[in-house]
Amino acid sequence: xxxxxxxxxxxxxxxxxxxxxxxxxxxxxxxxxxxxxxxxxxxxxxxxxxxxxxxxxxxxxxxxxxxxxxxxxxxxxxxxxxxxxxxxxxxxxxxxxxxxxxxxxxxxxxxxxxxxxxxxxxxxxxxxxxxxxxxxxxxxxxxxxxxxxxxxxxxxxxxxxxxxxxxxxxxxxxxxxxxxxxxxxxxxxxxxxxxxxxxxxxxxxxxxxxxxxxxxxxxxxxxxxxxxxxxxxxxxxxxxxxxxxxxxxxxxxxxxxxxxxxxxxxxxxxxxxxxxxxxxxxxxxxxxxxxxxxxxxxxxxxxxxxxxxxxxxxxxxxxxxxxxxxxxxxxxxxxxxx
Numbered sequence: 295x296x297x298x299x300x301x302x303x304x305x306x307x308x309x310x311x312x313x314x315x316x317x318x319x320x321x322x323x324x325x326x327x328x329x330x331x332x333x334x335x336x337x338x339x340x341x342x343x344x345x346x347x348x349x350x351x352x353x354x355x356x357x358x359x360x361x362x363x364x365x366x367x368x369x370x371x372x373x374x375x376x377x378x379x380x381x382x383x384x385x386x387x388x389x390x391x392x393x394x395x396x397x398x399x400x401x402x403x404x405x406x407x408x409x410x411x412x413x414x415x416x417x418x419x420x421x422x423x424x425x426x427x428x429x430x431x432x433x434x435x436x437x438x439x440x441x442x443x444x445x446x447x448x449x450x451x452x453x454x455x456x457x458x459x460x461x462x463x464x465x466x467x468x469x470x471x472x473x474x475x476x477x478x479x480x481x482x483x484x485x486x487x488x489x490x491x492x493x494x495x496x497x498x499x500x501x502x503x504x505x506x507x508x509x510x511x512x513x514x515x516x517x518x519x520x521x522x523x524x525x526x527x528x529x530x531x532x533x534x535x536x537x538x539x540x541x542x543x544x545x546x547x548x549x550x551x552x553x554x555x556x557x558x559x560x561x562x563x564x565x566x567x568x569x570x571x572x573x574x575x576x577x578x579x580x581x582x583x584x585x586x587x588x589x590x591x592x593x594x595x596x597x598x599x600x601x602x603x604x605x606x607x608x609x610x611x612x613x614x615x616x617x618x619x620x621x622x623x624x625x626x627x628x629x630x631x632x
Contacts (some may be wrong), residue, residue: 302333314361314366318594318599319567319605320410320568320607321455321602323603325459326423326445326602327431328441328459328460328461328600330565336421338421341355341358342360342420343420343422345448346450347449347452349381349452349610350378350379350380351378352377352378352454353375353377354375354420354428354430354446355372355374356418356419357370357373357415357416357417357418358378366391368392368393371392372392372393372414373393373414373418373430374393374394374397374444374476374500375393375395375396375446375454375478376388376392376393377390378394378609380558382611383558385481387480387481387555387558389479389580390578392479393478393479394478394480395444395446395478395607396414396477396478397414397430398414398475399412399475400412400472400473401475401533402466402472402473403471403530403538403539404533405533407534410535416432416433416436418431418432419432423445425427426447428446429445431443434463438464439474440463441462444458444494451621452609453625455604455605456604456606457602457604458474459600459606460474461600461601462596462599463597463598469529470528471527471528471591472591472593473591474591474592475537475538475587475588476559476587477579477585478562478585479579480555480584480585481555482582483553484555484556485553485555486508486553487506487507487508488507488508488572488574489504489508489552489553489615490505490518490546490551491503491504491546491547492505492544492545492547492548493547495543496523502548505544506576507542507544507574508525508574512537513536513540514534515516516541516542516573516574517539517540517542517573517574518541518542518545518567518571518574519541519571520545520547520570521547524569525569525593527591527593537585538573546572548561549564549565549566549568549626550562551586551619553584554612556612556613557611558609559609560609561607561618561621562586562588562608563606563608563622563625563626564588565629565632569590570588570603571589571590573587573588574587575587604629604632605629606629609622
C-alpha cells in the first residue's frame with residue numbers, strides 16, 4: 295500500500311507540475327553550457343583544473359590518466375574531484391588514484407547492461423567557465439545516448455557546488471526511468487560510517503534520530519531513500535550494480551549526510567526536491583577505502599528534454615556535530631533558492 299501511494303504521489307506531482315508549468319519536476323536548472331547558450335567557456339589544455347578558494351584546494355579531472363606530483367598515477371576513467379584538501383592538510387581526502395563526485399553509472403534497472411561504467415569509459419571535455427568554475431561535458435554516450443554536463447564551482451567557504459544536467463537522446467530505458475549514480479572514494483578513514491537524520495522503516499511514525507550507518511559488506515544494506523520518496527525504481531533481482539538495488543532498513547529525513555576522516559568532515563548536501571538517494575560501501579574504493587555515494591532517478595523522462603539537480607560537497611575541520619549542522623543549514627537554505 296505504501297508503494298502504491300508513492301506511485302500515486304509521483305503521478306500527481308508530475309501531472310500537476312506539467313499542467314502548471316509545462317515542465318518536469320526534475321527539469322534542468324539551465325545553468326550549464328549544455329542547456330544555456332549564454333554560458334561562455336574555453337576548453338582546458340590539460341586534463342585537470344585546479345580550483346582554490348577559502349581554505350580548500352580542489353582538482354577537477356576528466357576521464358584521462360594523469361601523473362603529476364599532486365595526482366600521482368591517477369587512473370583513467372575516474373572523473374570529478376580528483377583531489378580535495380584543506381590548507382592544513384598534506385594528503386587528499388579521496389583515494390589519490392581515483393576520485394570523488396565521480397559520475398559512475400547510467401542504467402534502467404535491467405540486467406542487460408552493455409557497459410556498467412559508461413560515464414567513465416567515454417571521453418569528457420573539461421570546460422573552464424571562470425577561475426572558480428569548471429564543467430565536465432560528455433557527448434551522448436554510445437549505449438544510452440545520454441548527453442550530460444556537470445558543473446563544479448568552488449564557493450567562498452571552499453564548499454563545492456555541483457550542478458548536473460543531462461538530456462536523453464533516445465528512448466532506451468526499458469523501465470521508464472533513468473538511473474544515475476555518483477561515487478566518492480574516501481582514503482582510509484578510521485570510521486567508515488556515514489551519519490544522517492532518519493528513521494527506521496519499521497517505525498516511520500517515530501521521531502527522527504541521528505543514524506550512524508555502516509554496511510556490513512559491499513552491496514548489502516547499501517542505499518537509503520528519502521523518507522518522503524515519491525518514486526521507487528523497478529530493479530531486476532539480478533541487476534549487477536549491487537549498491538543501487540539493496541535498500542537499508544533506514545530512510546533519511548534531512549537531505550544531507552557526512553562522514554569523518556581524521557580531523558575533517560566531508561558532507562554532501564542536497565535539495566529536498568531532487569529526491570536523491572544516499573548510498574555507501576565499506577570497501578568501494580579498496581579494502582580500507584569506503585565509498586560515500588548517492589544516486590538519482592528520473593521517472594517519466596522524455597527524449598530531448600533536459601533534467602538536472604544541484605548539490606554541495608562541504609569539507610571542513612571537524613569540531614563537533616552542532617558546529618557542522620549550523621554550516622549545513624546555511625547551505626540547505628541557499629540550495630532552496632536555486
